[in-house]
Amino acid sequence: MKKSMIILISFLLLFTRCNKESATGGPSSTGAGGSTARFTIIGNFLYVVDNTSLKAFDISNTGAAPVLKSTTNVGINIETIFPYQDKLFIGSSFAMHIFSLTDPQRPVKLAQADYIVRMSCDPVVAKDSTAYATLNSSGPCGGGGSQLVVYDIKDITKPLLKQTLPLNGPHGLGISDSALYVCDGTFGLNVYNIRNTYAPQLLRTIQGETFYDVIPYGNILICQVATGIVLYDISTRHQPVFLSRILN
Amino acid sequence: MILSVVLFLSACNRTPGSEPESRNAWVPIYTTNTGSIKAITAGATRPTIKTGKIYTLGNLIYQVEQDSGIHVINAANPSAPQKLGFIRSFLCKEVSVKNGLIYTNNFSDLVVINATDLNNVREVARTADVFPDLALQYPPKPNATTMIYFECPDPKKGIVIGWELKTINNAKCRR
Numbered sequence: 162m163k164k165s166m167i168i169l170i171s172f173l174l175l176f177t178r179c180n181k182e183s184a185t186g187g188p189s190s191t192g193a194g195g196s197t198a199r200f201t202i203i204g205n206f207l208y209v210v211d212n213t214s215l216k217a218f219d220i221s222n223t224g225a226a227p228v229l230k231s232t233t234n235v236g237i238n239i240e241t242i243f244p245y246q247d248k249l250f251i252g253s254s255f256a257m258h259i260f261s262l263t264d265p266q267r268p269v270k271l272a273q274a275d276y277i278v279r280m281s282c283d284p285v286v287a288k289d290s291t292a293y294a295t296l297n298s299s300g301p302c303g304g305g306g307s308q309l310v311v312y313d314i315k316d317i318t319k320p321l322l323k324q325t326l327p328l329n330g331p332h333g334l335g336i337s338d339s340a341l342y343v344c345d346g347t348f349g350l351n352v353y354n355i356r357n358t359y360a361p362q363l364l365r366t367i368q369g370e371t372f373y374d375v376i377p378y379g380n381i382l383i384c385q386v387a388t389g390i391v392l393y394d395i396s397t398r399h400q401p402v403f404l405s406r407i408l409n
Numbered sequence: 410m411i412l413s414v415v416l417f418l419s420a421c422n423r424t425p426g427s428e429p430e431s432r433n434a435w436v437p438i439y440t441t442n443t444g445s446i447k448a449i450t451a452g453a454t455r456p457t458i459k460t461g462k463i464y465t466l467g468n469l470i471y472q473v474e475q476d477s478g479i480h481v482i483n484a485a486n487p488s489a490p491q492k493l494g495f496i497r498s499f500l501c502k503e504v505s506v507k508n509g510l511i512y513t514n515n516f517s518d519l520v521v522i523n524a525t526d527l528n529n530v531r532e533v534a535r536t537a538d539v540f541p542d543l544a545l546q547y548p549p550k551p552n553a554t555t556m557i558y559f560e561c562p563d564p565k566k567g568i569v570i571g572w573e574l575k576t577i578n579n580a581k582c583r584r
Binding site for chain 2: 200201211220223226374381386392405
């Protein structure tokens with residue numbers, strides 16, 4: 162073999178810098194994705210984020226090409242999109258952006274909360290009046306301390322930073338009832354009690370896998386790990402029980 | 410539409426000065442076979458190598474195999490899930506599903522795939538260049554501060570699908 166080294170073009174993609182996703186609900190004609198997605202389907206619309214903008218596609222005409230309805234400039238280093246109720250939470254390296262979908266064709270920006278830690282990879286999830294984001298400052302994402310940040314979004318136009326907790330190498334995260342699952346990369350999967358929503362309490366860390374993202378789906382927690390997928394039973398939300406691995 | 414028009418050659422910075430200089434630089438690997446890049450096809454189940462994003466609907470779980478396609482998994486029995494098949498899509502990164510149709514990227518295009526019959530997977534629709542980031546024609550930087558040199562891509566030679574590190578003279582592009 163030549164000493165030359167081949168790297169696929171994909172390595173250059175911003176997409177590969179950090180992956181995160183999380184879930185949106187139970188069974189329906191639309192499913193659930195993770196917190197690191199750049200795609201999300203809500204009703205008859207597919208929302209896509211690229212590096213700088215949010216695009217809304219009408220997909221109501223099943224089988225026809227998605228029709229671009231609007232392109233909204235969001236900022237820079239846009240990484241993730243997460244739907245919750247009639248809102249979109251968009252994670253970027255610098256901020257959490259919240260958009261209203263009152264008019265699904267034309268998302269309207271409601272708020273932007275700038276992060277103190279910059280150059281990080283930041284998926285966001287939300288439930289009721291709280292939004293959670295992980296800020297990853299390791300590796301290509303930048304320097305500084307990685308964090309879990311918690312925002313009060315009772316007033317959706319004015320997110321208030323309520324809590325900052327240390328993490329090691331965070332990626333995606335997901336919520337199921339009073340449990341918050343945070344992928345901390347090679348350090349494991351953190352399970353938090355969020356009964357007190359603004360003060361997550363770390364209950365346990367599941368180790369032995371490199372966790373990238375989660376989808377809580379009913380009583381199953383679907384985890385994207387370095388080797389494929391691992392499933393946990395979360396009938397007891399705070400105590401995931403290993404079910405299976407999907408590798409081959 | 411010719412894929413090469415999506416190239417972002419403007420991202421190249423020409424190095425100042427004209428002294429030929431031998432150095433390690435990235436050299437493009439091209440393809441002109443855009444037909445195979447755009448092919449959406451069914452494949453046999455395969456091991457997961459480059460773990461990608463996940464999506465679920467009903468009893469099915471979809472997992473992206475980064476850059477290659479989508480694993481389709483039956484998780485009706487979550488204690489013993491089974492891979493059902495694989496959908497090939499070049500540079501695959503994303504997956505979402507609605508009404509039995511899979512939405513993903515194929516290179517920089519958004520594609521809609523009917524995979525209700527995994528033996529008869531077919532492209533239903535396509536919207537070009539929804540992911541311009543995926544068509545960027547320059548090599549990756551190891552980090553934000555390291556300067557890398559590369560041979561400027563020549564769209565006449567095709568689309569860049571990879572990069573080789575070689576010692577060359579006169580690498581004109583850098584980032």
